[in-house]
Amino acid sequence: MESGPMSVDSSALDPPAVPEDGANEPKYGGYSRFELELEFVQSLANPQYLNYLASRKFLTNPAFVAYLDYLQYWTRPPYLKYLTFPTATLKMLELLQQEKFRQDIISPDLAMALFSEGMKTAVEWHREG
Amino acid sequence: MEKDLDGRFERLEKAIGQMIDTLAKNNPSSKVAEELLAAERELTEGLKLLETHQNNNARIQELRQETSLLDTQIKDIASSLWNMRKELKAIPTTPKYPTSTKHQFTTSELLAYARRISRNTLPLPGVTNGVDMTPTQPPTQPTEPEDSFRLQSQPTQTQTPTTSFNLSFNGTVGTPGPMSAPTPNTTTNDTQPTTQQPPPSQQQQQHPTKATAEAKLPQHLKPAVNPLHDAAFHPWPTEDKIRMGGLAAIQRLVDRGVDPRGHDPEEEERRQREEEQARREAEERARQEREEAERRMREERERMARERERARQMEAAAGGGGGGGIERRESRGGEGAGAGAAGHKPKQFTFLGADDDDDDDEDD
Numbered sequence: 001m002e003s004g005p006m007s008v009d010s011s012a013l014d015p016p017a018v019p020e021d022g023a024n025e026p027k028y029g030g031y032s033r034f035e036l037e038l039e040f041v042q043s044l045a046n047p048q049y050l051n052y053l054a055s056r057k058f059l060t061n062p063a064f065v066a067y068l069d070y071l072q073y074w075t076r077p078p079y080l081k082y083l084t085f086p087t088a089t090l091k092m093l094e095l096l097q098q099e100k101f102r103q104d105i106i107s108p109d110l111a112m113a114l115f116s117e118g119m120k121t122a123v124e125w126h127r128e129g
Numbered sequence: 130m131e132k133d134l135d136g137r138f139e140r141l142e143k144a145i146g147q148m149i150d151t152l153a154k155n156n157p158s159s160k161v162a163e164e165l166l167a168a169e170r171e172l173t174e175g176l177k178l179l180e181t182h183q184n185n186n187a188r189i190q191e192l193r194q195e196t197s198l199l200d201t202q203i204k205d206i207a208s209s210l211w212n213m214r215k216e217l218k219a220i221p222t223t224p225k226y227p228t229s230t231k232h233q234f235t236t237s238e239l240l241a242y243a244r245r246i247s248r249n250t251l252p253l254p255g256v257t258n259g260v261d262m263t264p265t266q267p268p269t270q271p272t273e274p275e276d277s278f279r280l281q282s283q284p285t286q287t288q289t290p291t292t293s294f295n296l297s298f299n300g301t302v303g304t305p306g307p308m309s310a311p312t313p314n315t316t317t318n319d320t321q322p323t324t325q326q327p328p329p330s331q332q333q334q335q336h337p338t339k340a341t342a343e344a345k346l347p348q349h350l351k352p353a354v355n356p357l358h359d360a361a362f363h364p365w366p367t368e369d370k371i372r373m374g375g376l377a378a379i380q381r382l383v384d385r386g387v388d389p390r391g392h393d394p395e396e397e398e399r400r401q402r403e404e405e406q407a408r409r410e411a412e413e414r415a416r417q418e419r420e421e422a423e424r425r426m427r428e429e430r431e432r433m434a435r436e437r438e439r440a441r442q443m444e445a446a447a448g449g450g451g452g453g454g455i456e457r458r459e460s461r462g463g464e465g466a467g468a469g470a471a472g473h474k475p476k477q478f479t480f481l482g483a484d485d486d487d488d489d490d491e492d493d
Contacts, residue, residue: 026390026391027391027392027393028379028389028390028391028392029375029378029379029382029389029392029393029394030375030378030392030393030394030395030396031375031378031379035375036375036376036379039374039375039376040376042365042366043366043371043374043376045364045365045366046363046365046366046367046368046371047365048368049368049371076232077232077234078232081234081238081242083246084245084246084249085246085249085250085364085365085366086246086250087250087364088364088365089365118363118364118365119259119260119361119362119363119364120260121364122250122252122362122363122364123252123256123257123260123362124260126251
């Protein structure tokens, strides 16, 4: 989505403040960093979006990889509870830390397989229940 | 030690030699005999000393061995400790996120979270994503309410509208566990009246007929039977959602050449509204001022006209005309009565008065 050149410095080192005490922080297009990063980290759960990012060579950009590493703060409290798609988001975030996966997801076949597997699992996991 | 013993041996030997000499000379002396005894006693003592010496020596050797053994042991331990330390240091540890502080949360928080994510983790009843869920139906069907109901409705199975209604009612309101299971059931039951399946086949074997019934239902009727027919459940944000999100909004801003940093559309809109408001107020004010100015000008003109009129009347009065010094209205009445063109003409300056006069003339 972002198309400008990126630098390692562009990703902040500390996670953004949780909404309660982040009232006066700077806004980007009307959104806080918390909102944007929450949206982005959950968008990563969509295999097709990952495939798109890979096709735009984002996943081989060292700065972007560093950003993915930084995004791991979503796996911890107090941020964890804001994920509304926790299962897929956490799994994809974990997979994205592996270089092999970052290289492989450029294949539409893999994206498609992840897509159909995810759709299948989403209805099957509670089958016994 | 050896020297000491040697000395004692020598003394004994000497004493023995003296003793033998005295015996050989056949002149035994008690002094020599005593000397021999003393020498012998001393030697015995010396031998005893030697024995303890030897014992001590053995003990020393033993202890030395023991210490060397312990030394090697302690060296082993030290080296293994060193190795262990090295291994421990070599173990990769997670550099960030120390889990020292446990995050506290309450049950209500947990439940609230569970409720919040449930719509994204559990599909709506009947949404199967194309996965064949039928194998799970037999175990879920023999639950109490449905089962007892089926027994009741068995003889009147052909009147499927009621059964399907009840089943769908059970399916949607019933236990949340087998949520997805009952709904396919309802759809298949709904299909029965439309396809007019022969009742006997239904009763003898339900599941295969269900499958065929569903297969025979025309494709375009399926959404009517089940509103969620083609609905898919995505366990992640769909492309539409991503395109509607804040990141997309920022991309649009960037495309328009706006730097999103510090740019707030709401703020922008508010500012624009305020500007618009200010502009409108300014216009309103300008309009009012213009009207005020016009009004003033008109008043001024009227005043001037009045003054001129008065001056004329005064002039006329001074000139000997009738009605001098009286009210204008009256003077106008006088005009109507026939003041002449001299009185009428200046009146034309104020249109209304002239018109009135004309009307009056016409009326007359």
